[in-house]
Amino acid sequence: MSLLEKIDGPEDVKALREDQLPALCAELRDEIITTCAAGNGAHLGASLGAVELVVAMHYVFDSPRDRLVYDVGHQAYAHKLLTGRREAFRSIRKDGGLAGFPERAESEHDAFGVGHASTAISAGLGMIEARRMKSEVGKVVALVGDGSMTGGVAFEGLNQAGYLERDLIVLLNDNEMSISPNVGALSEWFSKKFAGQTFNRWRRNVKEVLHALPHGDSAIEGIRRAIDSSKALLTPGILFEGLGFQYIGPTDGHDVISMVRILRQVAAAEIDGPVVIHCRTTKGKGYAPAESDLRTRGHGLANFEIATGKSVAKKPAVPSYTDFFAEAVSEHMAKDANVIAITAAMLEGTGLIKTKERFPERVYDVGIAEQHAVTFAAGMACEGIRPIVAIYSTFLQRAYDQIIHDVALQNLPVSFALDRGGLVGADGKTHQGLFDIAYLRCIPSMVVMAPADEQELRNMIATSLEIDGPSAYRFPRGSAVGVPASPPQVLEVGKGRVVHPAGPNPDVLIVALGTTVHPAVAAAKSLQAEGIRAVVVDPRFVKPLDADLICDLAAQAGKVVTVEEGCLQGGFGTAVLEALQDRKLYLPVERLGIPDHFVEHGNSDKQKVHYGIDQAGIVAGVRRVLGLPVQLHGAKAS
Ligand SMILES: Cc1ncc(C[n+]2csc(CCOP(=O)(O)OP(=O)(O)O)c2C)c(N)n1
Ligand SMILES: CC(=O)[C@@H](O)[C@H](O)COP(=O)(O)O
Numbered sequence: 226m227s228l229l230e231k232i233d234g235p236e237d238v239k240a241l242r243e244d245q246l247p248a249l250c251a252e253l254r255d256e257i258i259t260t261c262a263a264g265n266g267a268h269l270g271a272s273l274g275a276v277e278l279v280v281a282m283h284y285v286f287d288s289p290r291d292r293l294v295y296d297v298g299h300q301a302y303a304h305k306l307l308t309g310r311r312e313a314f315r316s317i318r319k320d321g322g323l324a325g326f327p328e329r330a331e332s333e334h335d336a337f338g339v340g341h342a343s344t345a346i347s348a349g350l351g352m353i354e355a356r357r358m359k360s361e362v363g364k365v366v367a368l369v370g371d372g373s374m375t376g377g378v379a380f381e382g383l384n385q386a387g388y389l390e391r392d393l394i395v396l397l398n399d400n401e402m403s404i405s406p407n408v409g410a411l412s413e414w415f416s417k418k419f420a421g422q423t424f425n426r427w428r429r430n431v432k433e434v435l436h437a438l439p440h441g442d443s444a445i446e447g448i449r450r451a452i453d454s455s456k457a458l459l460t461p462g463i464l465f466e467g468l469g470f471q472y473i474g475p476t477d478g479h480d481v482i483s484m485v486r487i488l489r490q491v492a493a494a495e496i497d498g499p500v501v502i503h504c505r506t507t508k509g510k511g512y513a514p515a516e517s518d519l520r521t522r523g524h525g526l527a528n529f530e531i532a533t534g535k536s537v538a539k540k541p542a543v544p545s546y547t548d549f550f551a552e553a554v555s556e557h558m559a560k561d562a563n564v565i566a567i568t569a570a571m572l573e574g575t576g577l578i579k580t581k582e583r584f585p586e587r588v589y590d591v592g593i594a595e596q597h598a599v600t601f602a603a604g605m606a607c608e609g610i611r612p613i614v615a616i617y618s619t620f621l622q623r624a625y626d627q628i629i630h631d632v633a634l635q636n637l638p639v640s641f642a643l644d645r646g647g648l649v650g651a652d653g654k655t656h657q658g659l660f661d662i663a664y665l666r667c668i669p670s671m672v673v674m675a676p677a678d679e680q681e682l683r684n685m686i687a688t689s690l691e692i693d694g695p696s697a698y699r700f701p702r703g704s705a706v707g708v709p710a711s712p713p714q715v716l717e718v719g720k721g722r723v724v725h726p727a728g729p730n731p732d733v734l735i736v737a738l739g740t741t742v743h744p745a746v747a748a749a750k751s752l753q754a755e756g757i758r759a760v761v762v763d764p765r766f767v768k769p770l771d772a773d774l775i776c777d778l779a780a781q782a783g784k785v786v787t788v789e790e791g792c793l794q795g796g797f798g799t800a801v802l803e804a805l806q807d808r809k810l811y812l813p814v815e816r817l818g819i820p821d822h823f824v825e826h827g828n829s830d831k832q833k834v835h836y837g838i839d840q841a842g843i844v845a846g847v848r849r850v851l852g853l854p855v856q857l858h859g860a861k862a863s
């Protein structure tokens with residue numbers, strides 16, 4: 226029996242001898258690699274890189290009494306394996322299986338639900354403070370990556386932790402990687418390059434000045450000696466010490482036995498106040514194909530052959546929306562020197578890595594700093610630059626006030642490209658891009674678009690760059706439709722189009738947004754065979770909405786179905802209802818979309834069926850609004 230097979234919970238980890246821990250780490254790695262190889266983009270690199278840190282935490286601390294708080298949570302696979310979820314582990318990120326990130330509802334050992342970055346310090350500090358108030362015992366450890374440390378909220382947490390002087394333990398997992406190599410001054414500081422370059426420059430300059438002064442003066446000699454010896458003080462530690470933390474490190478985060486000893490000392494010591502333990506690790510550690518993948522170190526490897534790390538996934542027949550987006554951005558940059566693009570640590574995910582190869586100076590990776598990305602864009606727009614801010618729908622939630630206060634309120638021409646708008650599949654609840662339509666359409670001056678296919682995406686990118694104010698377009702994860710390409714067209718703002726006419730006296734109007742346009746046309750065609758005349762409108766714009774077109778056709782049809790891959794509350798269907806209400810058209814309306822709950826991880830095609838926003842679901846919606854019997858279909862059948 227392997228060591229891992231004996232482990233049903235953290236108490237079994239503690240029962241091992243210290244010298245057995247390296248073997249346990251090796252077994253955990255094998256299990257993580259095997260599971261990711263058969264999985265759907267699981268987070269291999271981060272989880273491999275954190276194995277020793279997780280084992281050491283469970284060996285020393287006493288979860289769930291002690292709270293282990295993960296940042297992002299994509300590195301927590303060993304934690305799941307050690308906390309009673311070993312047998313379910315191979316189901317991770319699949320329909321009905323374990324979630325890809327820690328979730329409070331999944332285990333008492335998942336102290337804080339996560340998926341977005343930079344939250345662990347604030348959450349951990351909150352826990353420590355609550356426990357102090359309730360006189361409860363227990364330590365709190367926050368495991369934070371160097372990439373996540375670039376997020377402003379992490380610093381807001383450090384700021385308060387240093388001030389409150391609570392005993393928060395921060396394990397800084399520094400692998401010099403975000404998804405791509407980590408960027409920014411902070412990352413250079415961690416790797417001491419800052420100390421090397423800036424300090425040396427400063428020291429040279431001061432020495433030149435001192436050289437010109439008389440020799441033999443004891444005060445000046447003292448300054449000379451201090452400058453020579455002070456380099457040692459300029460370590461990553463002074464940043465944290467300046468914020469009121471004790472700093473330990475840098476230390477080898479893959480030496481599990483040393484990590485256990487350090488954590489034991491920290492846990493036992495009466496250190497009054499917060500501590501940072503700076504651990505150096507390697508993303509993808511222990512799996513050569515991940516370690517040698519210099520761009521992402523196996524960040525999200527899916528379906529690969531274990532021996533080689535080569536993908537065995539079927540290549541999609543049509544490139545992704547992301548590919549079309551990045552290509553279009555490059556084309557606009559080639560034509561207009563004022564166009565630039567900004568990503569918040571998602572060069573690969575947004576496709577902008579390719580654009581950056583062509584225009585290295587005009588694609589900015591600002592780190593995990595969505596708020597800064599938006600305000601940085603606003604500043605550039607003030608000076609006549611046309612920024613395209615490419616941020617996933619879910620991560621743009623972070624920058625909501627910046628969108629309103631810094632961009633929209635000043636009517637600045639910033640283009641927001643929201644990738645992953647809609648159901649995202651295996652990442653699940655934390656990453657679903659379902660709220661953007663609702664959160665953007667209520668902002669004055671914001672133009673909001675959703676393309677039906679890749680040609681429409683090209684048109685919307687071109688349109689957005691012509692709009693003298695803020696605009697956004699949201700497109701989904703995965704393959705585009707595969708429609709023929711034509712030169713991008715600047716669309717008339719606020720004008721929709723009829724994509725499936727039904728002749729005079731239609732029976733029903735279907736208003737389908739974005740990804741639901743093509744399924745709606747297919748649904749209308751199949752309804753036609755039954756003698757039901759459905760006219761289909763692609764509104765193109767959520768805002769301004771083509772109320773004339775929609776209301777005229779709604780009045781003719783007398784019944785309306787709206788379809789969207791987004792939340793129903795405040796979403797696109799609600800916008801249509803408002804338009805009808807404003808014109809006193811009180812008609813039966815069936816709204817199809819995502820009801821008022823968080824959507825689990827799972828296969829997004831199956832989820833579209835479940836929520837009735839696929840072709841068959843739209844047919845069912847039409848039948849419902851027409852009062853016709855509906856065949857059983859997904860969740861909406863009734
Ligand atoms: C707010 C937010 N922005 C972007 C992401 C996407 N993302 C997930 S992991 C990651 C890199 C995190 O780097 P780090 O914390 O150093 O962990 P590592 O992967 O290196 O272990 C990014 C950018 C996210 N999860 N949350
Ligand atoms: C953990 C995280 O936030 C990212 O790694 C995310 O899972 C990437 O998602 P995509 O696979 O859609 O790029």
Ligand SMILES: [Mg+2]
Pocket residue numbers: 370371372373398399400401402403407
């Ligand atoms: Mg990192």
